[in-house]
Amino acid sequence: MKTRFCPNCGSMTFPGMPRCSSCGMPLDGSVENWSPPPKSDGPKVIAEVNPSAPYLPYEPREVQLDIIKDIRTALEAGKHIVIESGTGTGKTITSLAGSLEFAKAHGKKIIYITRTISQSDQVMRELKAISTLKPVSxxxxxxxxxxxxxxxxxxxxxxxxxxxxxxxxxxxxxxxxQGRSGGCPYFDQVSHQMDTVEAYCKRAFPKSDEIDAYCRGLKVCPYEVKKVMMKDFDVIVAPYIHIIDPDIRDNFLSVLDVEPKDIVLIVDEAHNLMDAVREQESFSINLRLVNSALDECGVLKKPEVADGVAIDDLVKAVKNSMRDLASGRIAFGGTEALLKADELEESLCKMLGNDRQHLGMMVERMNEIGENRQDAIADTDAPSCPLLELAVLLRRWVKSPSDRYVKAIRVNEDGEVLTAGCIDPVDIGKFMNELKGAVHMSGTLQPLSTYAKVLGLPMDSIPRTYPSPFPKENKLVIYSKDLTTNYQELQRNPAMKQQLQRTVAQLCNAVDKNILVFMPSYRVMKEMRPYLEEAIYKNLYWEESGRQKKTMAALDQFRSGRSGVFVCVMGGSIAEGMDFPGDELCFAVIVGIPYPPPSLEIKAMKDMFDQKYGPGFGWRLTSQIPAVRKMRQAIGRLIRTPTDRGMAVILDNRAARDARQLEAVPSDDPVADAVKFFAKKA
Ligand code: SF4
Structure with a gap:
């Protein structure tokens, strides 16, 4: 196939392409009216306070006033409100506006937890806008x-x-x-520079990078200076970990000098919270750490952890147990195996000739030795103490109950790894019940009752859904009645894979728009890549596994064009975290239903929730809900403003099961339906 290059940006083009897919320049010579699309400036800040929503700095949409009122009412009653609100409802600004009104009137502190730095920066932007109307920090x-x-x-x-x-x-x-040598020069500056940094933050509402850079200029530690001054601010925007890790949370609240009842918690992108909590409580012990700890034992004078058991005996027993468990439990060709309750502990006891009670004492003693070692090396350049790290993890291992943790042995390129995956965190529910008001928000949180139940929220929590205020006719979601990526069906009908990739190519060639193709996994993407590269007559961009820089460069090119195809993986950073305003994205093709791949943790979680809440609950929670959520997140990328028009095609007939939540209709001919949708004038 002949190619040529765009006269404006030099990107590759193909005969018949109406526009360059990189810069959007028309290729038929009609360039006199062409200019790059304007970037959205965001909503305009109003000049006068709106009495129904005094902390809302923009012209209100009706739905925003409803959300603000409902948040205020829930907080006044000391309740949690669990909200799913569609695109365009302004989740960040409405949660702030509703909460600030209540918090300011009742002397409460707002803690706004976010998953990403870009979201915390967005909160700072909104606070800055609010500050033009009302005093806020x-x-x-x-x-x-x-x-x-x-x-x-x-x-x-x-x-x-x-x-x-x-x-x-x-x-x-x-x-x-203590004025000793080896201190931290950035910490030394905290008391001297605190007032300067506080004044800057209250004036400028800096984003996280900006405040770090400002502090670097003053040679003061931003982490410590923020800790000291944060109690003088109305809203503290923090990563999830400040609330989901019990130790960090206790410390955080004590530095803030507040109790749970004194705060209003806002949970951003709440659909991620449970996974984040589970991840936070999960941990692993890898062979590299064990080997480093063993090396460190070499410089100690064989201190004993029990009568006749030196510390290196214990570390060696851990190493040998990992090896034995891996060789004895992992099937040929496999990479992981579930461990029975206390299997590691029994192996250690057997090797060391001791019982369980003594094992617990040995681990405690190892911890003490590790702490002493840590003190001893503090004056040196050694960055950490592997012995102490291993002791801390072993202590967690023996204290983690097998009904709440899936314990497994795995092997990877670095050797054996012991993993403890948390499937049932209990602490977060206790904390949530101590709060006297919280806002849980997401664009994809349904079913709200399941979220509240699994997180252990109080029974009187208020569920609310608010639709997107954008015109319904601007969005169309269809699913193919014939195609599927169902494993059994692919086995039964080998032609299905060809049909799938042919349809992807036909859809991409038929629609002259920027298109995102979501693959169910990197494996499927790799399998289809040669065919799609041959069959799609447009600039193709790819999400590259483990190569974030390359992916982002490709994405930039894709966004600046108007007729390119970006192929990515469902659930990755492109599907969830990116905004594509205007014509940057108009069409999404979702290949298959993105059920999470099977794993030991998912299987255990499914069984546990079935037992707890009845048959079927586990599958819904671990497979169906996450898959629907991922698809809704992907579809949500299409419409970001009232004038955006977009369409999504799901190439899997299993979408019929969730058609209502996906707002999807069946299609006999997705290609024809796509052509028809885009032929219509907005
Ligand atoms: S976080 Fe701050 S106080 Fe701690 S070591 Fe780093 S610069 Fe020093």
Missing amino acids: GITLTGRNKSCPLLQSRSDFDNLSPNALSTLCSDRKQRSQ
Whole structure:
């Protein structure tokens, strides 16, 4: 096939292409009226306070006034409100406006937890807009590993784990406070620079990067200075971990000098919360750490963890148990196996000739030895103490009950790994019940009752859904009645795969718009790639597994064009985290239903929830709901403004089961339906 190049940006083009897919320039010579599409400026800030929503700085949409009123009412009653609201309802601004009115009137602090830094930056932008109408202050927190200037100045600290960094930081601060050598120069500046940084934050509402850069200029630690001054701010924007990790949360609330009843919690993108909690409570012990701990034992004088058992005997027993469990339990060709309750513990006891009670004591003793070792190396350049890290993880392992954790042995390219996957976190529910008001928000949270039940929210929590205010006719979602990626069907009918990839190519060639194709996995994407590269006559861009920079560069090119095809994986960063306003994205092709791949954790979780809430609940919670949510997230990328028009095609007839939630209709001929939709004038 002959190719040529765009005269404007030099991107590759093909004969018959109406426009360059990179810069959008018409290729038929009609360039006199062409200019790059304008970027959206966002809503205009109003000049006068609206009495029905005093903290809303924009011309209100009706639905926004409803949301603000409902939040206010729920908080006045001391309740949680669980909200799903469609695109265009302004989730960030309405949750802030409703909560601020209540919090300011009752002297409460707002803690706004987010999953991503870009979302916390968005909160700061909205607070800045609010500040043009009403006095308000806000500050955004980030983890120590992101903002510690000492860490950034030392390349040998690159791979420090959060625990190791926390230990190192405590030690440096203690030295600074005691006037000893080896302290932290950035910590020393905190009391001198606090007023300057506070004034800057209250004036400028800086994003996380901006505040870090400002503090770097003053040679002060942003992490510590924010900790000291945050109690003087109305809204604290923090990563999820500040609330979902019990130790960090206790510390955070005590520094803020508040109790749970004194705060209003806003949970952003709440559909992610449960997975984040489970992830937070899960942990692993890998062979590299065990080997490092063993090396460290070599410099100690064989301290005993029990009578006749030296510390290196215990670490060696861990290493040998990992090897034995992997070889004895993992099937030939496999990479993982479930462990029985206490299987590691029994193996350790057998190797060390001790019982369970003694094993617990040995792990405690190992912890003490690790702490002493940590103190001893604090003056040196050693970034962390592997022995202590291993002791902490072993202690967690023996204390993690098997009914709430899936314990497994796995092997990867670095050797054996012990994993403890949390399937039933209980702490978060207890905390939620201590709150006297919270707002849980997401664009894709349904079924709301399931969210409330699984998270353990109070029974009187209020569920609310608000539709998108954008014209319904601007969006069409269809699903194919004939195609599927169902495994059994693919086995039964080998032609199905060809039909699927042919339809993807036909859809991409038929629609002269920017198109996102969502594949169910990298494996399927790799399998279809050669065919699609041959059959699609447009610029094709790919999400590259593990190559974020390359993916982002490709995405930039795709966004600046108007007739390209970007192929990505469902549930990845493109499907969930990106905005595509206007013509940047008009058409989405979803290949298959993105059920999560089977895993030991999902299977255990499914069984546990079936037992807890009845047959079928586990499958709905672990497979159906996440798959529908992912598809709705992907479809949500299409319409970001009232004038956007977009269409999604789901190439899997199993979508019929969730057609109502997906707002999807069946189609005999997706290609013809797509052509018809885009032929209509907006
Ligand atoms: S005080 Fe700040 S700069 Fe110093 S080690 Fe701790 S986080 Fe890093």
